[in-house]
Amino acid sequence: MNGITICGTGAAVPENRLTNEDLTRMVDTSDEWITTRTGIKSRYISQTETTTGLAAEAGRLAIENSGIDPKKIGLLIVATFTPDNLTPSVACMVQRELGLNEVSMAAFDLNAACSGFVYSLAAAGGMLAAMPDKYALVIGAEVLSRTIDYTDRGTCILFGDGAGAAVVKHRNDARLVSYLDSRGDDRIICAASAGKKCYAPQKLFMNGRDVYQFAVDIVPRCIENVLEQAGYTLDDIKYVICHQANARIIAAVSERLGAAPGQFVQNIESYGNTSAASIPILLDELNRGGRLTRGDKLVMAGFGGGLTWGAMMTEW
Numbered sequence: 001m002n003g004i005t006i007c008g009t010g011a012a013v014p015e016n017r018l019t020n021e022d023l024t025r026m027v028d029t030s031d032e033w034i035t036t037r038t039g040i041k042s043r044y045i046s047q048t049e050t051t052t053g054l055a056a057e058a059g060r061l062a063i064e065n066s067g068i069d070p071k072k073i074g075l076l077i078v079a080t081f082t083p084d085n086l087t088p089s090v091a092c093m094v095q096r097e098l099g100l101n102e103v104s105m106a107a108f109d110l111n112a113a114c115s116g117f118v119y120s121l122a123a124a125g126g127m128l129a130a131m132p133d134k135y136a137l138v139i140g141a142e143v144l145s146r147t148i149d150y151t152d153r154g155t156c157i158l159f160g161d162g163a164g165a166a167v168v169k170h171r172n173d174a175r176l177v178s179y180l181d182s183r184g185d186d187r188i189i190c191a192a193s194a195g196k197k198c199y200a201p202q203k204l205f206m207n208g209r210d211v212y213q214f215a216v217d218i219v220p221r222c223i224e225n226v227l228e229q230a231g232y233t234l235d236d237i238k239y240v241i242c243h244q245a246n247a248r249i250i251a252a253v254s255e256r257l258g259a260a261p262g263q264f265v266q267n268i269e270s271y272g273n274t275s276a277a278s279i280p281i282l283l284d285e286l287n288r289g290g291r292l293t294r295g296d297k298l299v300m301a302g303f304g305g306g307l308t309w310g311a312m313m314t315e316w
């Protein structure tokens, strides 16, 4: 069997916090509009921090939290769609930043936008089965602010920067239950470079209303899929950690599935949508807040650009 267990977590955000009040001085919006439509109050925006720097700090904290010997890391995956360079990957630069260049490991970036952390955990689960004595360091990291048009009030209020990380170990006595899916679609799109032949906008573009409908439809089905595969119902699950895109999306999914109050955890108020980083940042908050006990069953669900979506069930 190729299950996984999470041994430690970490997170890092830029120093600079941008509040809704700050945004009212940049675009025609209000704290009331942003709060009621999205649940977001503030987000962290990089001034000097890089994707690599945030990822490395989150990774360092996750290693420290797990107490493992970093020389036993055999796999380093960074989920991101805002890498600092096309090559070298953020993952390779994190390996160097952490002083692990002498440690033999596979290191690569994975782009599944906001589903990236769930995709990366699933990939790690599969790869760790072939190296059961090793650990994987799985990180979600984004500096989304460099893709955002701060004159577009429809998108600039939503996104924030940050990174979250987990140290993951193979588990023989558990099954990795995941469901990953995709469909090529440019409802969320951002060009890779400023090249003349790019057909996509240079800044992130999204049809918000369409994406909202897509999320509310697809996320409950993802979660039901993994619960069914695992032979559980929602009552067996301690927390559902959804990608933090919009508090209204999370509330609609939670309601559709008949979840208990507090089962769908949230921290979007303070971070906004940090794409691949949102799930591991929230996981780290739960861990450091003492809210997780070994054996707790967790469901994580992501959705976003690609389009991609996916869910995973794991035991803490």
Ligand SMILES: CC(C)(COP(=O)(O)OP(=O)(O)OC[C@H]1O[C@@H](n2cnc3c(N)ncnc32)[C@H](O)[C@@H]1OP(=O)(O)O)[C@@H](O)C(=O)NCCC(=O)NCCS
Binding pocket: 028, 029, 030, 033, 034, 037, 038, 114, 153, 154, 157, 206, 208, 209, 210, 211, 212, 245, 246, 273, 303, 304, 305
């Ligand atoms: C973006 C989003 C918050 C917009 O909320 P909405 O309720 O769908 O709002 P609409 O886009 O229909 O716009 C409603 C009105 O508010 C206005 N508006 C848009 N952004 C605004 C802002 N920041 N402040 C004030 N008004 C705003 C619009 O111009 C529109 O005005 P109009 O009715 O005069 O045309 C919402 O669609 C959403 O969250 N979608 C999902 C996005 C997402 O999660 N993407 C990432 C997925 S990983």
